[in-house]
Amino acid sequence: MIVSNNEIFAVLRQYNPWWAGNRFPDLPAWRRAAFRELATWADAPPGGRALMLTGARQVGKTTLFLQTIHELLDKGVPSSNILYATFDHPLLKLAGLDALIRSWRDYEPGREGPEYLFLDEIQVAKDWQVWIKHQVDFQKRRRIAVTGSAMPLVEKGQESGVGRWQTIRLATLSFFEYIQLKKLSVPSLPHVASLNELFSWDPDRFAQTSEDARPLMAMFHEYLLRGGFPQSALVESITLAQQLLREDIVDKVLKRDMTSLFGVRRVLEMEQAFLYLCLHDGELLDMAQLSANLGLSRPTVGSFIALLESTHLIHRLLPFGYGKQILRARPKVYLADAAIAPSVLLRGKALLEDKVAVSRAVETAFFKHVFTRYYSRSIGFSYWRGKQDREVDIIADIDGRLIPFEVKYRGAEHTGPRELKGMLDFCREHNVDRGYVITREFDDFRVEPAETGKTKVRLLKIPAPLACYWLGQSELDSVFGESNGV
Numbered sequence: 001m002i003v004s005n006n007e008i009f010a011v012l013r014q015y016n017p018w019w020a021g022n023r024f025p026d027l028p029a030w031r032r033a034a035f036r037e038l039a040t041w042a043d044a045p046p047g048g049r050a051l052m053l054t055g056a057r058q059v060g061k062t063t064l065f066l067q068t069i070h071e072l073l074d075k076g077v078p079s080s081n082i083l084y085a086t087f088d089h090p091l092l093k094l095a096g097l098d099a100l101i102r103s104w105r106d107y108e109p110g111r112e113g114p115e116y117l118f119l120d121e122i123q124v125a126k127d128w129q130v131w132i133k134h135q136v137d138f139q140k141r142r143r144i145a146v147t148g149s150a151m152p153l154v155e156k157g158q159e160s161g162v163g164r165w166q167t168i169r170l171a172t173l174s175f176f177e178y179i180q181l182k183k184l185s186v187p188s189l190p191h192v193a194s195l196n197e198l199f200s201w202d203p204d205r206f207a208q209t210s211e212d213a214r215p216l217m218a219m220f221h222e223y224l225l226r227g228g229f230p231q232s233a234l235v236e237s238i239t240l241a242q243q244l245l246r247e248d249i250v251d252k253v254l255k256r257d258m259t260s261l262f263g264v265r266r267v268l269e270m271e272q273a274f275l276y277l278c279l280h281d282g283e284l285l286d287m288a289q290l291s292a293n294l295g296l297s298r299p300t301v302g303s304f305i306a307l308l309e310s311t312h313l314i315h316r317l318l319p320f321g322y323g324k325q326i327l328r329a330r331p332k333v334y335l336a337d338a339a340i341a342p343s344v345l346l347r348g349k350a351l352l353e354d355k356v357a358v359s360r361a362v363e364t365a366f367f368k369h370v371f372t373r374y375y376s377r378s379i380g381f382s383y384w385r386g387k388q389d390r391e392v393d394i395i396a397d398i399d400g401r402l403i404p405f406e407v408k409y410r411g412a413e414h415t416g417p418r419e420l421k422g423m424l425d426f427c428r429e430h431n432v433d434r435g436y437v438i439t440r441e442f443d444d445f446r447v448e449p450a451e452t453g454k455t456k457v458r459l460l461k462i463p464a465p466l467a468c469y470w471l472g473q474s475e476l477d478s479v480f481g482e483s484n485g486v
Contacts, residue, residue, distance in 0.1 A: 003095040008103040011091050018079040019108055024066055030180050031067055032060065037168050038068045042116065042143060046166060050132050050144040055170035056312035056336060057257075058248045060230045061147040062086070064170070065118045068145075078111040086120035093124050097131045115142045122146035123261060136164040149257065149311060171372040172228025172337040175220060175365070175465070176472025181233060184219055187212045192470045195436065198460055199447055210442040213466050217442075220465035221352055224361045227339025228368075242343035249274075249344060253311055262307055269294050273304045277314060277333055278341040282360045282367075282393075284330040285316075305333075312336055315371060320382040320395045332383045338365040355410075362464045363407040366438050367394055369471040370405070374398075386429070390422035402430055407438040409464055415439050417450060420459070428452035437461045 017023060034053075041051045053061050069082055083104050087093045092100055101117075122128045128146070135142055146165075179186055189212060190205075192198065225242070226233050232241040254271050258264040276290055291301045308314045317332040335341055338361040342351040351357050371381060380397035384404070394405040406423045408415040415437055417424065423435050427450075435457060439445075442463050450457045 003091050003099065005099075005103050005106060007091060008095050008099060009107045011089055012083070012085060012100070012104060012107075015084050015086065016079075016082070018069070018073055018082065021079070023070060023073075027066055027070065028063065028181070032064065032170075032173075032177055034168055034170050035064055035067055038064055038145070039071055041145070041166070042068055042072060045143055048136060048140065050136055050146065050165040052165045052167045053145065053147045053170055054167060054312070055147075055149070056172070056229075057149050057252055058229045058231050058245075059170050059172055059312075061170055062120055063230065065120065065145065065147065069116070069118060072116060077116065078113065080108040081110055081113060082116045082118075084118045084120075087124045088121050097125050097128065113141075115139075117142060117144045119144070119146045121148065123148045133164055149253070169372075169375060171368060173230060173233060174228065174369055174372070174472030175223050175468040176470075178223050178226075178228060178233055179219060179469075181230060186219070187215055189213055189466075189469070191473070195460065195462070195467075195470065198462065199434070199458060201447070203446070206445050206447075209466075210445045210463075213463070213469075214442055216465035216469060217463075220468065221358075224338045224358070224365060225342060225349060225351060227337045227343065229337065229339075232339070232343075239348055242339070242346065242348065245339060245343040246346065249313065249340065253313065257311060258307060262310075264307065266296075266300075269296060269300075270304050270307070273301060274308060274313070275344065277308070277335065278344045280333070281335050281341045282363045283332070285333045286330065313340070315367070317367075317381055317383050317394070320384040329385075334364050334367050337368065338362070359407070359409045362409040362438070362440075363393060365468060366405070366407055366464060369468050370394065370396065373471060384422070384426050386422060386425045390425050392422050392426045395426075402432050404432060404435045405438060406435070407464070409438065409440045415444060415461065420450070423459070424450055424452045424457065427457045428455050431455055433457055435459050436467075438464050438467055440464065442466075 013019065038051070038053070045051065053064065055061055065084060069084060072082060073079060083101075085092055085100055095103075119125075125131070132144060132146070135144055173181060190209065222238070225238050226235075227241075227245060229245055229248070232245045235241040235244060250271065254274060255267055258267060258270055264270055272294055273290065276293065277285075285305070287298050287301060291298045294301060305314070305316070309316055313336050315334045315336065317334065319329040319332075321329075341361070342348070342357075347357075351361060374396070382395045382397070384392040384395050392404045393407050396403040396405070404423055404426050406420060408419055410419075420437065423437070426432065427435055433455060437459055439461050440463065444461045445463055445466070446461055448459050448461060450459055
């Protein structure tokens with residue numbers, strides 16, 4: 001045995017203070033929406049499956065595990081029946097899964113009832129996929145939850161793990177969650193379970209809500225700077241918050257994870273590719289230009305982009321259409337969080353002085369909110385480009401119903417038909433009668449009719465802070481409407 005039983009248990013005892021009747025101090029009482037999914041799984045795993053919680057580093061996966069453990073203890077689950085371990089610890093990584101379980105049971109004999117295993121960063125454990133398969137198949141009393149910071153966890157283990165786990169994808173904090181975490185005082189606003197509800201509002205209600213919601217603007221701008229990573233969100237200094245976020249991404253993900261998990265040798269070129277994406281957040285990806293700038297082949301750069309998506313740092317949006325329309329077109333790339341670009345580029349508060357950069361950050365933040373809420377429903381997301389390079393930023397395809405979103409986070413001027421030609425063209429071509437325009441000015445909050453030939457279109461103009469706030473707030477409701485979307 002490379003690591004002795006005593007050495008393993010000494011580590012486990014630090015991670016499992018409840019064995020001695022203690023708890024982790026300073027664990028946040030406030031819980032994210034994903035907590036409900038974990039708690040539901042812990043009560044009754046569907047089909048006896050294991051659970052896989054995926055997401056970027058520092059996004060809050062471990063905190064969710066510990067909160068779930070405290071909930072189980074409060075419900076009377078015997079403390080010796082709960083194990084938490086992280087394979088970020090070198091001794092546990094060296095010891096392996098079987099030795100870890102053996103040490104747990106040698107020193108903490110099990111009691112009646114289910115056993116709960118919460119295993120962090122499982123991807124570094126040897127043969128973890130086969131191990132989970134055997135546990136699920138033959139250890140029926142064990143309920144196993146694991147985390148990982150890379151999507152290839154699922155892809156690599158798909159053959160051996162098919163039908164043996166469910167996946168929860170944890171994104172960075174929504175704007176609403178950010179407000180709750182920081183305990184900010186917000187105005188009293190109506191609860192909106194569906195953006196579709198807003199089409200029935202009268203002008204007076206739009207005007208009153210616009211006035212009440214104005215304090216959200218400053219909070220929203222700070223959210224764009226700090227981002228949705230809990231650790232950086234709570235740091236007092238914005239400069240320090242961005243520095244911590246940059247270190248987590250550049251040092252831990254690009255330099256450590258890419259080499260240890262995926263065998264990337266050209267780390268400098270990988271970092272340069274990511275910096276390029278930070279400079280062009282929300283834009284179409286020009287692979288030829290990026291390859292030429294890096295002096296690398298397109299397949300190599302393509303593999304970099306795929307790995308960045310695998311580690312939850314970016315999203316790729318394909319164009320709306322079918323067949324050759326998609327294969328030949330360029331993807332649109334969004335960073336996983338609006339604060340990543342200003343943090344990696346060390347921009348500080350200067351972001352707010354750059355209208356173009358702020359607009360990109362808002363578009364990224366809004367896409368993150370929409371995508372995070374509905375990825376589990378297999379909703380298709382794309383962008384649209386028509387004649388004369390007219391575009392629509394985001395198209396959601398919900399059961400065949402198309403819902404266009406255009407982000408126009410401009411200055412003090414209102415957004416009129418001239419700025420929405422792409423939206424109106426899309427609605428006319430695809431017979432869409434409703435669209436959403438994400439704006440900056442609270443005075444723009446209204447529903448406006450628009451003529452597009454035979455199709456009568458109604459456009460909901462909604463300020464970005466309100467849109468993101470309500471998307472984050474309505475965790476149990478479908479913001480697109482409970483039946484068929486917006």
